[in-house]
Amino acid sequence: MSEPRSTRRRTGLVAAVALTALLAIYVWLVALRAVQLVATGTTVGIVLGAALLVAPLLVIALIAREWLLALDVQRMADELAAAGELPVDDLPRSPSGRVDRTAARAAFGPHRDRVEADPGEWRSWYHLAFAYDAAGDRARARAALRTASRLHRGKDAPGDLP
Structure with a gap:
């Protein structure tokens, strides 16, 4: 439990x-x-x-x-x-609890596309950060969270995808 x-x-x-x-x-x-x-x-x-x-x-x-x-x-x-928009971790996992990397990479695409369509939206960057994290890329996940934070606080223009 x-x-x-x-x-x-x-x-x-x-x-x-x-x-x-x-x-x-x-x-x-x-x-x-x-x-x-x-x-x-x-x-x-x-x-x-x-x-x-x-x-x-x-x-x-x-x-x-x-x-x-x-x-x-x-x-x-x-x-x-x-707002009912928190990222949902519903990716398939191995018996040991590890996220299936192939599924994580496949789920990553829509989040990246959302950021590319509207790079000034912090919600998109937040979701992208968690997609990076699920895919195992912690450095890019942190960079995306920092971008989301800057946008959320109304500072700085959006940058390129990490």
């Missing part, structure tokens, strides 16, 4: 928050050590400390970017659910 969707969503959120908190502690410790190195006043300490300060800033920016994307993807999913 499958657990309810709200329970899975809550479990995923708790895990994401916990991992983000652990990462925040790690970033804080690295930044603390970097400041201590800079405070030594030696050339090597200052250079190493400055280099170490860049890493936490980069991590913070990347984590913030991922959280913002996750929040917007959830808002898009909620809108699609309210």
